[in-house]
Amino acid sequence: SIPLGYFGGIGAASRHGILVKGSVFLDLLTQLKTVVMDKTGTMTKGVFAVQDVQAIGIEPKQLAQLTAALETKSTHPIATAIIEYAGRGGEIWEEQKEKEYETFSVENVEEIPGHGLKGTVEGRTMLVGNAKLLQKFGVEFDEALTKIPYTIVMTALDGKFSGYFTIADEIKSDAAEVIKRLKSEGIRTVMLSGDKSAVVEEVGRAVGVDEWHGDLLPEDKVTQVERLQKSLAESPKAKLAFVGDGVNDAPVVALADVGMAMGGLGSDATIETADVIIQNDEPAKIATAIAIGRATRRIVW
Ligand code: ADP
Numbered sequence: 580s581i582p583l584g585y586f587g588g589i590g591a592a593s594r595h596g597i598l599v600k601g602s603v604f605l606d607l608l609t610q611l612k613t614v615v616m617d618k619t620g621t622m623t624k625g626v627f628a629v630q631d632v633q634a635i636g637i638e639p640k641q642l643a644q645l646t647a648a649l650e651t652k653s654t655h656p657i658a659t660a661i662i663e664y665a666g667r668g669g670e671i672w673e674e675q676k677e678k679e680y681e682t683f684s685v686e687n688v689e690e691i692p693g694h695g696l697k698g699t700v701e702g703r704t705m706l707v708g709n710a711k712l713l714q715k716f717g718v719e720f721d722e723a724l725t726k727i728p729y730t731i732v733m734t735a736l737d738g739k740f741s742g743y744f745t746i747a748d749e750i751k752s753d754a755a756e757v758i759k760r761l762k763s764e765g766i767r768t769v770m771l772s773g774d775k776s777a778v779v780e781e782v783g784r785a786v787g788v789d790e791w792h793g794d795l796l797p798e799d800k801v802t803q804v805e806r807l808q809k810s811l812a813e814s815p816k817a818k819l820a821f822v823g824d825g826v827n828d829a830p831v832v833a834l835a836d837v838g839m840a841m842g843g844l845g846s847d848a849t850i851e852t853a854d855v856i857i858q859n860d861e862p863a864k865i866a867t868a869i870a871i872g873r874a875t876r877r878i879v880w
């Protein structure tokens with residue numbers, strides 16, 4: 580027979596906007612020794628805004644329009660930010676409010692996971708993405724750009740570096756508090772992200788996680804979680820949770836003992852795979868879920 584307390588626990592969790600897909604996960608939550616999390620959309624709002632554009636050998640306005648044209652083929656939060664910026668006319672050409680990118684020809688688009696986009700825009704070969712993307716295609720750029728603690732979206736036109744967008748996200752207000760609480764309960768906290776290391780370090784320090792890794796491809800996140808799981812293997816009762824939201828997070832959400840998803844911004848694949856879904860995307864709910872697990876255990880045993 581199933582102990583009644585578990586139904587109480589799942590009900591209590593759902594009243595807090597936490598969906599638990601089975602009583603076994605409430606029990607596993609009480610055994611967590613490591614909580615691994617994604618950055619974008621999990622510890623930060625995942626709502627990007629362009630702060631600045633620097634164009635080389637082209638007008639900033641024209642660069643923004645060409646980049647936005649290519650980004651219309653992507654659903655990444657960065658794409659949304661650049662399209663919004665170009666559509667509103669940025670800061671520089673505010674009066675004009677032109678959406679020229681809507682009329683541009685865009686062909687041969689390839690989205691390269693963890694890198695960005697390649698395509699032909701108005702007959703010109705274009706790259707839009709991170710340092711790894713430009714390196715992959717042998718395009719040279721100023722190394723100093725990789726040290727700036729902002730997300731930098733670089734562009735190349737016909738094989739030449741043509742400028743970059745500085746993009747910022749915001750840390751969620753309850754992120755640091757929940758990390759502090761998890762640490763006080765003896766849980767190790769680790770942040771894994773596909774974003775550049777300088778940004779991950781800045782956010783990692785600000786929220787106070789024990790360990791962080793940036794510039795990760797989706798398969799690198801899997802390797803990292805496997806490594807952390809192995810280091811827990813000696814004690815069979817020590818469990819690991821992963822909290823994420825992006826489509827890239829689905830494999831690690833599946834791999835973790837407890838896979839948790841932020842339900843609001845989250846991709847369908849990740850929500851489907853998750854064992855626990857935090858509907859309102861508040862990191863504080865990670866600690867709430869653990870507390871409900873503990874309380875439920877006390878009633879049952
Ligand atoms: P995360 O793990 O932070 O969710 P992603 O794997 O989604 O990261 O993306 C990693 C990086 O790849 C981004 O930070 C960005 O630099 C680059 N990138 C991915 N898609 C795009 C895009 N559509 N436009 C520009 N850059 C992109």
Ligand code: MG
Nearest residue numbers: 617619620825
């Ligand atoms: Mg993400």
